[in-house]
Amino acid sequence: DxxxxxxxxxxxxxxxxxxxxxxxxxLNHNVMYWYQQKSSQAPKLLFHYYDKDFNNEADTPDNxxxxxxxxxxxxxxxxxxxxxxxxxxxxxxxxxxGWEKLFFGSGTQLSVL
Amino acid sequence: TQLLEQSPQFLSxxxxxxxxxxxxxxxxxxxxxxxxxxxxxGPVLLVTVVTGGEVKKLKRLTFQFGDARKDSxxxxxxxxxxxxxxxxxxxxxxNYGQNFVFGPGTRLSVLP
Numbered sequence: 001d002x003x004x005x006x007x008x009x010x011x012x013x014x015x016x017x018x019x020x021x022x023x024x025x026x027l028n029h030n031v032m033y034w035y036q037q038k039s040s041q042a043p044k045l046l047f048h049y050y051d052k053d054f055n056n057e058a059d060t061p062d063n064x065x066x067x068x069x070x071x072x073x074x075x076x077x078x079x080x081x082x083x084x085x086x087x088x089x090x091x092x093x094x095x096x097x098g099w100e101k102l103f104f105g106s107g108t109q110l111s112v113l
Numbered sequence: 114t115q116l117l118e119q120s121p122q123f124l125s126x127x128x129x130x131x132x133x134x135x136x137x138x139x140x141x142x143x144x145x146x147x148x149x150x151x152x153x154x155g156p157v158l159l160v161t162v163v164t165g166g167e168v169k170k171l172k173r174l175t176f177q178f179g180d181a182r183k184d185s186x187x188x189x190x191x192x193x194x195x196x197x198x199x200x201x202x203x204x205x206x207x208n209y210g211q212n213f214v215f216g217p218g219t220r221l222s223v224l225p
Contacts, residue, residue, distance in 0.1 A: 004155075033212075042117075042201065042215035043156070090155050102146075102203075102213065104155030 003027050006091050006105035013081050014113050021076040021108045023091030031097055032074040034066060035090040043090055049074060050097060086112045116140060117204055117216035125222040129191055134219040136202030137184035143205045145185050146213065147176060150199040192223045
């Protein structure tokens, strides 16, 4: 059974049209992460939540926001998608920070037209 | 500046061959993980190494962590088409918080 679920698997949006990607987990993990992975590149951490504490990476554009209304759900909001934001967006969880195993969802492939 | 480097970037081999891929950094890892990612899926953890010089085996996969904890290798014996995928190393660093940083990956293709 999937433990980290991302919806939708494929998302198409228009240039400048806000889009929200969702992630849910059944592991009751404290930490939830959002990664951006462009073709043939490494996953790049955008931000993470440690419980309710939001931690933004220094180079994450302001165009990207996140919400975690409860332990199970986390959302990635892209306020005004540009062509360069087309990528695979991966949600991951870990029980705690540090040397913990990351559990990844299957990702949402975002296309921007 | 990329904290982690992986080599080779691409590797295409025949079924039954052996191969080794590498991950290295100019900084000391506090720990290192190897993941495998198949197309259209999220990465799946293969192993975590923490101690310098550590060797771990997972069936036909052998993972080594360098004595200085700045490099790691993944060796696959008798590769099979099912081994095809993107192999990512992810390291945590003492001076970079507790989050893992991913390398660019090695894309392996095993031909039948």
